[in-house]
Amino acid sequence: MALKPAAVAPTSSELEIEAARLADKGLAGLGYRDEELERAARLTWRINRLKKEQRAVIPAHVYQRPEILLGVADLVGDSYRLAKLCADADAKSIIFCGVRFMAETAKILSPDKEVLLPAPEAGCSLSESISAADVRALKKKHPGAPVAVYINTTAAVKAECDVVVTSANAPKILRKLFAEHEQVIFAPDAMMGKNLAKELGKKLGEELIIWEGTCIVHNNFDATSVEFYRKMYPGVKILAHFECTPALTSVVDYIGGTGDMMKWVADHKSSSYMLITECGLGDLARTKFPDKVFVPMCRLCPHMKSVTLERVLSALESPSAAQRIDVPAAVAARALRPIQRMFELSEDKASS
Numbered sequence: 001m002a003l004k005p006a007a008v009a010p011t012s013s014e015l016e017i018e019a020a021r022l023a024d025k026g027l028a029g030l031g032y033r034d035e036e037l038e039r040a041a042r043l044t045w046r047i048n049r050l051k052k053e054q055r056a057v058i059p060a061h062v063y064q065r066p067e068i069l070l071g072v073a074d075l076v077g078d079s080y081r082l083a084k085l086c087a088d089a090d091a092k093s094i095i096f097c098g099v100r101f102m103a104e105t106a107k108i109l110s111p112d113k114e115v116l117l118p119a120p121e122a123g124c125s126l127s128e129s130i131s132a133a134d135v136r137a138l139k140k141k142h143p144g145a146p147v148a149v150y151i152n153t154t155a156a157v158k159a160e161c162d163v164v165v166t167s168a169n170a171p172k173i174l175r176k177l178f179a180e181h182e183q184v185i186f187a188p189d190a191m192m193g194k195n196l197a198k199e200l201g202k203k204l205g206e207e208l209i210i211w212e213g214t215c216i217v218h219n220n221f222d223a224t225s226v227e228f229y230r231k232m233y234p235g236v237k238i239l240a241h242f243e244c245t246p247a248l249t250s251v252v253d254y255i256g257g258t259g260d261m262m263k264w265v266a267d268h269k270s271s272s273y274m275l276i277t278e279c280g281l282g283d284l285a286r287t288k289f290p291d292k293v294f295v296p297m298c299r300l301c302p303h304m305k306s307v308t309l310e311r312v313l314s315a316l317e318s319p320s321a322a323q324r325i326d327v328p329a330a331v332a333a334r335a336l337r338p339i340q341r342m343f344e345l346s347e348d349k350a351s352s
């Protein structure tokens with residue numbers, strides 16, 4: 001059956017069905033009221049139709065708004081998972097619900113697809129903390145040391161490095177680099193660098209050279225409040241993201257990336273859980289594990305939350321020049337190598 005033109009608004013019964021679908025997907029459980037469900041449904045109905053007509057795929061990072069994750073996203077995950085899924089997606093275009101470095105990574109991996117970033121100004125304090133010139137200077141200062149950069153970096157920075165890592169595979173990849181080198185450079189997240197040095201038993205500044213970038217969300221959680229929450233919620237299991245400060249990660253039950261945190265919750269039985277990271281993960285966890293109790297403790301990332309359903313719709317209906325992601329071919333070719341190296345090193349189970 002041919003689809004109706006997507007610009008046509010849903011009939012009242014179509015709207016009712018779409019609002020009920022969103023409620024069932026988990027938005028009702030997160031406290032969305034009827035009028036909020038209806039407002040979201042008007043947009044998701046149109047986005048989902050346009051998406052099909054245009055053979056577009058919508059990947060969304062777990063820190064996105066619930067109505068995006070549950071209403072229109074085709075692929076949901078952390079940076080590593082999304083990078084892989086985008087490369088394999090059978091689509092003409094990618095509407096990336098996330099921040100700029102993620103959309104750039106998708107473009108590098110899928111040069112033939114059109115990549116659109118609904119919120120073109122969505123940056124990241126980590127990726128903005130370091131430039132390609134900074135990486136070149138680090139390499140000059142520490143000749144022979146391989147450079148591993150966090151995926152939260154620009155394409156130009158990735159182009160200067162040896163391997164890209166994510167919070168899900170950084171310990172594994174750095175272990176492999178240290179097996180062949182006495183010194184490794186890791187940039188730009190200083191907190192993650194410090195956590196990695198501790199986990200790998202390496203001396204900061206001597207064996208592991210780090211950069212002083214920080215995430216504006218994870219750097220601001222207070223380690224001293226952990227004791228208070230343990231008293232307030234006896235038995236609570238506290239999980240923190242790798243980007244949190246070492247003072248905090250040393251007093252929690254588990255540290256890892258967002259995918260690992262979700263897996264840990266799935267694998268453990270506890271009276272309650274606290275996820276110290278961006279609020280999107282807690283929202284997603286509440287819908288994935290409705291029988292588990294999650295104690296609120298999170299912060300919003302203004303960059304991630306700048307993506308809205310209205311902006312996703314605008315990227316599909318009439319994308320602006322600013323929403324189109326373009327990575328110069330020479331930079332993309334050089335940035336592709338360290339991303340592929342990440343896939344090789346993180347999936348090489350035989351040598352893990």
Ligand code: SF4
Nearest residue numbers: 124125215216217301
């Ligand atoms: S949560 Fe932190 S690391 Fe993630 S996009 Fe926001 S500023 Fe960047």
